[in-house]
Every structure is written in C-alpha cells, then in structure tokens.
Amino acid sequence: xxxxxxxxxLDNKLCKGCTNCxxxxxxxxxxxxxxxxxxxxxxxxxxxxxxxTCPYKAKIAQTDTWDDLSKFKYRIALxxxxxxxxxxxxxxxxxxxxxxQMLGFDYVYEVARGAEIVTSITxxxxxxxxxxxxxxxxxCPAVVKLIQLNYPNLIPNLLKIKSPMEMAAINAKKxxxxxxxxxxxxxxxxxxxxxxxxxxxxxSPIGISKSNVDGVLSIKTVYFRMFKQLAKIKDExxxxxxxxxxxxVRWAADGGEAVALNTEKILAVDGxxxxxxxxxxxxxxxxxxxxxxxxxxxxxxCLGGPLAVENMFVATARTKKFKESLPSHGxxxxxxxxxxxxxxxxxxxxxxxxxxxxxxxxxxKYDRMVxxxxxxxxxxxxxxxxxxxxxxxxxxVRGIADITDCIFVLRRKVRKLAEEMMALxxxxxxxxxxENKKDGDI
Amino acid sequence: xxxxxxxxxxxxxxxxxxxxxxxxASSHVKKTLNKLGIRHELIKRFTIAMYEAEINTVIHASxxxxxxxxxxxxxxxxxxxxxxxxxxxxxxxxxxWSTAPEHIREMGFGAGMGLPNMKRYADDLAVESEVxxxxxxxxxxxxx
Ligand SMILES: Nc1ncnc2c1ncn2[C@@H]1O[C@H](COP(=O)(O)OP(=O)(O)OP(=O)(O)O)[C@@H](O)[C@H]1O
Ligand code: SF4
Ligand SMILES: [Mg+2]
Numbered sequence: 001x002x003x004x005x006x007x008x009x010l011d012n013k014l015c016k017g018c019t020n021c022x023x024x025x026x027x028x029x030x031x032x033x034x035x036x037x038x039x040x041x042x043x044x045x046x047x048x049x050x051x052x053t054c055p056y057k058a059k060i061a062q063t064d065t066w067d068d069l070s071k072f073k074y075r076i077a078l079x080x081x082x083x084x085x086x087x088x089x090x091x092x093x094x095x096x097x098x099x100x101q102m103l104g105f106d107y108v109y110e111v112a113r114g115a116e117i118v119t120s121i122t123x124x125x126x127x128x129x130x131x132x133x134x135x136x137x138x139x140c141p142a143v144v145k146l147i148q149l150n151y152p153n154l155i156p157n158l159l160k161i162k163s164p165m166e167m168a169a170i171n172a173k174k175x176x177x178x179x180x181x182x183x184x185x186x187x188x189x190x191x192x193x194x195x196x197x198x199x200x201x202x203x204s205p206i207g208i209s210k211s212n213v214d215g216v217l218s219i220k221t222v223y224f225r226m227f228k229q230l231a232k233i234k235d236e237x238x239x240x241x242x243x244x245x246x247x248x249v250r251w252a253a254d255g256g257e258a259v260a261l262n263t264e265k266i267l268a269v270d271g272x273x274x275x276x277x278x279x280x281x282x283x284x285x286x287x288x289x290x291x292x293x294x295x296x297x298x299x300x301x302c303l304g305g306p307l308a309v310e311n312m313f314v315a316t317a318r319t320k321k322f323k324e325s326l327p328s329h330g331x332x333x334x335x336x337x338x339x340x341x342x343x344x345x346x347x348x349x350x351x352x353x354x355x356x357x358x359x360x361x362x363x364x365k366y367d368r369m370v371x372x373x374x375x376x377x378x379x380x381x382x383x384x385x386x387x388x389x390x391x392x393x394x395x396x397v398r399g400i401a402d403i404t405d406c407i408f409v410l411r412r413k414v415r416k417l418a419e420e421m422m423a424l425x426x427x428x429x430x431x432x433x434x435e436n437k438k439d440g441d442i
Numbered sequence: 443x444x445x446x447x448x449x450x451x452x453x454x455x456x457x458x459x460x461x462x463x464x465x466x467a468s469s470h471v472k473k474t475l476n477k478l479g480i481r482h483e484l485i486k487r488f489t490i491a492m493y494e495a496e497i498n499t500v501i502h503a504s505x506x507x508x509x510x511x512x513x514x515x516x517x518x519x520x521x522x523x524x525x526x527x528x529x530x531x532x533x534x535x536x537x538x539w540s541t542a543p544e545h546i547r548e549m550g551f552g553a554g555m556g557l558p559n560m561k562r563y564a565d566d567l568a569v570e571s572e573v574x575x576x577x578x579x580x581x582x583x584x585x586x
Contacts, residue, residue: 152482283472283486284465284493288550354479359514359585360448362478367450369477394477 004041007062007199008050012036014058019382021050021059026272027149031395032385042352045145046197047272047297048306061196061307064215066225069104072188072214074180076172077105078165081112081244081252082194082302084322085315086219089230092325093249094238099229100192101239103222107176110241111191112248114168115139116329119247119260121161121341126263126291132156134267134282134290137257139163141201142297143275144347148206151279152349157293160207160343164251165191165198169212171337188214192222194305197297207343218307245329249322252315254301258294265291271299355397365397372396377408450474450512456496456521458505461549467508468493471519478512480585487563488517488583494556495521495579501546502526503577517583527573535561535569 017035022028029043030050037058050059069075077100090096097108118139125131138144138159147154162170169189177184191198191213202211250256254270267290269278275295281287298304303319304312355369356362372393379389384405386392395401404410452474454467472489476482492508499506503525511518528534535557542552561567566582 153486280469283489284468285490286465286493349482351479353476355477357479359478359480363448363450363512363514366474366477 005200005204006039006041006044006046007196007203008039008044008046008048009060009062010037010039011058011060014056016056016058018055019385019387020053020055022382022385022387024049024053025387026276027146028387028391030387031401032382042350043149045142045149045272045297046200047142047146048196049272051196051306061199061218063193063199063218063221063307064190066217066221068215069188069190073186074106074176074182074188075104076107076109076176076187076189078109078111078114078168078172078189078191078213080165080192080194080219080302081110081115081249081256082305082308082315083192083219084112084249085252085303085318086223086308086310087227087230089227091321092238093244093322094241095230095233096226097241098233098238099226102229102232103225105190107172109168109172109175110243110248110330111164111168112244112251113330114164114166114171114248115251115257115260116244116248117167117171117333117337117341118161118164119257120333121338122159122292123262125159125161126261131159134265134287134293135159136293137295138207139251139257139294140296140298141195141197141206142272143295144206145197145200146272146275146297147279148347149350149352151283152351153283154279155347155349157282158347160347161341162208162343163201164248165201166208166212167337167341170340173212190215190217192217192219194219194302194308195298196306207345207347209345219305219309220307223309242327243330245327246323247329249326250319252301253303253319254296254299255294256301258292261292263291265289266294267292268294268296270296270301270304272297355394369393369397372403375403375409376406379408381407383407448514450478452508452510452512454508454510456499456505456508456523458503459500460505461500464497464500465493467496471510475512475517480512480517484517484583484585488519488581491560491563491567491581491583492519492521494560495519495581497551498556498579499523499525499577501542501551506576514585516585518580520578520580522576522578524576527575527577528569528571529573531569531571 015036017032021037022030027043027045029040030037084093084096100108136157147158173184173187173189176187193216199216202213202216205211247260255268258266258268269275300312303315354362355365373390376389384392386395392401396403456467468489472485475485503523506523509520533539537558538554540552540554546552564581565584568580571577
C-alpha cells in the first residue's frame with residue numbers, strides 16, 4: 001500500500017474552490033489551486049474536519065461498498081460501539097445486532113468487546129513502569145497519525161497495542177473459523193464505521209503490518225438498510241448478547257475509554273484542535289500528575305465521527321439508556337482473547353515540517369519565508385489558496401506557490417507596472433505627422 | 443528576525459505577570475526549529491529549558507526579553523530581565539529551592555525545579571545576576 005494512502009478525497013465536480021476547508025484543516029493539508037481544493041497527501045491525518053465543513057459535500061471518505069460483501073462466502077459484522085446510538089427505533093443493543101443478522105451477516109462480533117479487551121490490557125500495562133507517562137491512547141487513528149507526523153517526542157508515550165477494532169477482528173475470525181470449521185480466506189470481516197480514519201487504519205495501518213479487517217462500511221451505508229430491518233424485529237426473536245457491557249459500549253462517546261480504566265489520573269480530550277493544544281503542553285512537560293490520556297480527534301468522541309448519521313448530542317443522550325440496561329461489562333475475558341495484542345511494527349516519525357534536509361539551506365529558506373511574510377498583507381484572507389499568509393510564504397519557499405498568488409501583491413505589481421507604462425508613455429515622441437492634424441481629421 | 447551568514451535570530455518580549463501568554467516565545471521557537479529540521483530530541487531539550495527561563499522572568503521578575511540565535515552548530519537563547527536579581531545563585535540552582543509566594547504556588551509553579559531542569563536539559567547554562575539590577579540566563583544546546 002502506498003505510504004501516503006489516506007481515505008479522505010475530493011470530488012472535483014462538487015468543489016467550488018471556496019476557502020472553508022483550508023481554514024479548518026488542523027494540519028494545513030489543503031490548498032486551493034486553479035479553483036479546486038487539493039489535499040497534500042503527506043500531511044492529511046483523515047480527521048474528517050473538512051468533511052464536516054465543506055458546504056458542497058465535495059470531501060468524501062472512501063469506504064467499501066455494500067457490494068463488496070459479496071466477495072466473501074461468509075461475512076462478519078463488527079459494529080462500532082457508536083452504531084448502537086444511531087437509531088431512534090433500536091431500544092437495545094440486541095436490536096442492532098439482530099438487524100445486522102437480518103441483513104445477512106453470518107456472525108456479529110461487538111467492537112465494544114474489543115474495547116473491553118483493550119481496557120483490560122491497558123490496565124495491566126498501567127500497573128507496570130514500561131511506558132513513559134502519561135500513556136497516550138492509540139485507539140483513534142487520526143490521533144496516532146498526528147503524533148507520527150507532528151509530535152515525534154510523544155511516540156514513546158503512545159500505547160503500542162492494537163485498537164478495539166483490530167482485537168475484535170482477530171477474535172471474531174478465530175472464533176467463527178473454529179466453530180464452523182472454515183478457512184479464514186473465505187471469511188470477510190467488515191467494520192461498521194463512524195470514522196474516516198479507520199479506513200486508512202485498515203488499508204495503510206500504523207504499528208501493525210497488516211490489518212485483520214477486510215472491509216470498512218460507513219454507518220451512512222448501512223443506516224437505511226438497518227432502519228428498515230429494525231422496524232420488523234419482534235422482541236421474542238432477539239439474540240442473546242453478552243459479549244460487551246456498558247464499559248465497552250461507553251467507548252462510543254468521549255471519555256468512555258478513560259472511565260473504563262482503573263486509574264483516576266486521566267485526562268480525556270476531544271476535538272482535534274483541542275488535542276493539538278494538549279500535545280503542545282505535553283511537549284513542554286507542563287502537564288503533571290496524569291497517567292493516561294484519551295484523545296479523540298472528533299468532538300464528542302466517535303459519536304461525533306464524520307460518518308455517523310445521528311446528531312451527536314442526540315446520540316450521546318442515548319448512551320444513558322445503556323447504562324441502565326446493560327451489565328457493567330460482558331463475559332469475562334479469556335487469556336486466549338488477549339493474544340497478539342502488541343504492535344508489530346515500530347512507529348517511525350515522518351517529518352513533513354522541515355523546509356530542507358540540509359540545515360543551512362533550511363535556514364536560508366526560513367529567512368526568505370520571514371521576509372516574504374513582511375511583504376504579504378497579514379490578512380489571512382485565503383484568496384491565494386493557502387490557509388494563511390504565513391502558509392503562502394512557506395509554500396513559496398517550498399516552490400509550490402508564487403508571490404503573485406496573493407491578490408494584494410498582484411494588485412500592487414499591476415499598479416506599479418501601470419504607473420511605469422504611464423511614465424514611459426509621456427516620454428514617447430509624437431507620431432510623425434500627428435502634430436499637423438486638425439481636430440476631426442483622421 | 444534576520445539572518446547574516448548562516449544564522450537565524452529571533453527576539454521576543456516577555457510580558458509581566460501574563461500567565462496566559464507565558465510560554466509563547468518558547469512555543470514559537472519550537473515551531474521554528476521544527477521548520478529548520480533540527481533533531482526533535484534537541485528541540486525538546488532546548489525549548490523546555492527556554493520555557494522554564496521564560497516562566498521565571500514572568501514569576502520572579504517583571505517580564506523580560508528573549509534573544510535566540512540559531513546556527514548550524516548550536517542553539518542559544520539569552521533571557522534577560524531587569525527584575526530583583528538572585529542573591530545566592532548556588533542556592534537557587536538547588537532542587538526544591540524557591541522563593542515563589544503562596545499565590546504563585548497555587549498556580550502550580552514554585553517547586554524549585556526550573557533552574558535544575560535548565561541545567562539538566564542544556565549543554566551549557568550560564569546564570570548571571572545582580573541584586574536590584576536583573577538576571578541574564580543563557581542556555582546553549584549543541585547540534586553535533
Ligand atoms: N529571573 C529571576 N529573577 C529573580 N529571581 C529568580 C529568577 N529566576 C529564578 N529566581 C530565583 O531562583 C529560585 C529558583 O528558581 P527555579 O526556577 O529553580 O524555581 P521556581 O521558579 O521557584 O519554581 P519552579 O521553576 O519549579 O516553578 C526562584 O524561586 C527565585 O527565587
Ligand atoms: S474520534 Fe473516533 S470517529 Fe473520530 S477519528 Fe478518532 S476513532 Fe475515528
Ligand atoms: Mg522556575
């Protein structure tokens with residue numbers, strides 16, 4: 001897989017070349033060129049901010065399609081915990097699981113159980129001294145990517161264990177194949193996702209060599225199909241589901257991973273811009289007395305994911321009913337379910353910030369960038385296609401933009417040219433014979 | 443800001459008793475060093491040391507100035523103030539020694555760890571101070 005694969009792409013036909021997305025992108029990964037947005041692949045973390053801000057719905061998260069299910073003889077659904085809160089007509093977790101079965105999935109394995117497995121592994125790790133504190137959760141792939149690109153000093157703090165989705169996929173496939181005596185190659189495991197970054201985490205994972213998930217379906221893709229099935233369910237047909245309890249299900253919303261842990265020294269931060277602020281402080285060593293950081297790129301946690309359907313606040317309100325109706329956790333976790341939980345690849349910093357690999361050259365470029373900034377109007381209007389005047393200055397020294405992309409500089413130059421032409425014109429000798437013409441003569 | 447030969451220089455004013463913007467200078471220096479492609483371990487050491495010195499001018503003096511000089515060989519910052527000065531530098535360098543008043547301690551400062559941390563993170567640390575005149579802290583981290 002291409003090193004810079006990421007799931008968020010642009011629909012050129014829909015893009016109007018406005019500046020909404022370039023301004024909101026937390027890593028300044030978008031520019032407008034020739035009237036269309038472009039995403040700088042190396043910088044994109046798939047947080048989904050641009051999907052939320054684009055008024056023309058021109059930003060799309062690539063996911064698999066319903067038809068992709070037919071590539072496999074057997075199909076397993078991995079519902080994200082946030083799926084349970086999407087439906088007004090799903091009174092319980094069992095309703096959601098039943099609806100998935102009715103849609104033709106041969107087995108449903110709750111990612112909420114994967115989450116409970118991850119919680120118990122994390123609790124064990126927090127008892128040891130094996131990590132630099134605070135330990136940072138690796139469950140949100142957009143956050144992991146952010147650290148890999150922009151916060152290399154925090155890589156040692158990152159929890160190097162597989163995500164709930166991966167743990168669910170490993171166990172789901174193992175259980176299903178053993179029980180039905182089928183080969184893993186005949187089984188497709190599909191994650192049902194509120195998240196754009198999870199697609200990237202499957203196609204081009206960080207920390208693991210290969211994902212155990214075979215496909216990602218967005219909640220948007222399954223929503224209406226499930227909605228129709230939910231309307232048909234009779235209570236006596238509901239399956240038993242004791243895979244996960246409230247602890248796992250609560251992971252859907254912000255703070256959910258943190259409350260499930262055995263420590264009080266927790267900081268939970270949601271929303272990518274807030275995450276960045278906390279990481280800045282962490283790099284300054286100015287956060288004390290925190291053992292664990294839960295960081296979600298999306299405001300409200302995964303319930304605020306860009307591919308979720310239900311309004312985040314409505315969905316969050318629905319988590320309460322699960323608190324009352326569910327046991328605190330699912331069936332106790334066997335040791336065999338916690339095998340192979342560790343990352344098997346190192347996380348290597350990808351430096352997308354430096355201006356040049358040679359420091360002297362980088363210093364020269366930096367200096368030029370500073371003087372360009374003085375020339376630019378500091379209005380951050382975005383008309384040049386860069387998110388700020390400073391970003392344009394950087395683009396210029398990187399050789400991907402020109403100073404005349406700034407309309408103010410361009411206007412200044414045009415005016416100067418016009419003045420020069422006027423000055424030249426006044427020094428031109430009269431055309432021969434012109435002085436003898438009378439008014440009206442041609 | 444400017445450059446002569448192979449040198450980037452940066453200057454900042456550190457405002458008095460402004461706890462909200464305290465740390466802005468070191469945070470801007472960090473962004474600059476990232477652009478220059480300096481090794482991230484060195485960036486971390488340099489900016490944490492600088493941050494501590496910056497905070498000290500806010501807490502113990504009435505603000506001050508920072509002058510940063512970056513060359514391909516080293517990172518250097520001089521942080522100076524016209525505050526009360528440090529009567530006994532040797533004592534001030536000791537872990538846990540602090541004259542921070544109660545209201546400052548309540549804000550989470552005053553553990554007496556700033557100067558010891560600067561010493562730990564810097565390759566060279568020079569503290570010059572005269573009572574009633576001010577303090578100059580110079581932090582150097584070598585790049586090779
Ligand atoms: N710029 C300064 N002007 C005057 N006194 C200073 C200055 N910097 C440090 N000091 C003195 O040195 C002492 C020790 O400084 P240090 O930075 O080690 O600890 P602190 O600032 O008191 O606490 P902490 O840095 O842990 O928040 C201070 O309490 C203060 O008395
Ligand atoms: S918070 Fe959840 S939905 Fe949003 S990017 Fe992270 S994992 Fe995906
Ligand atoms: Mg101090």
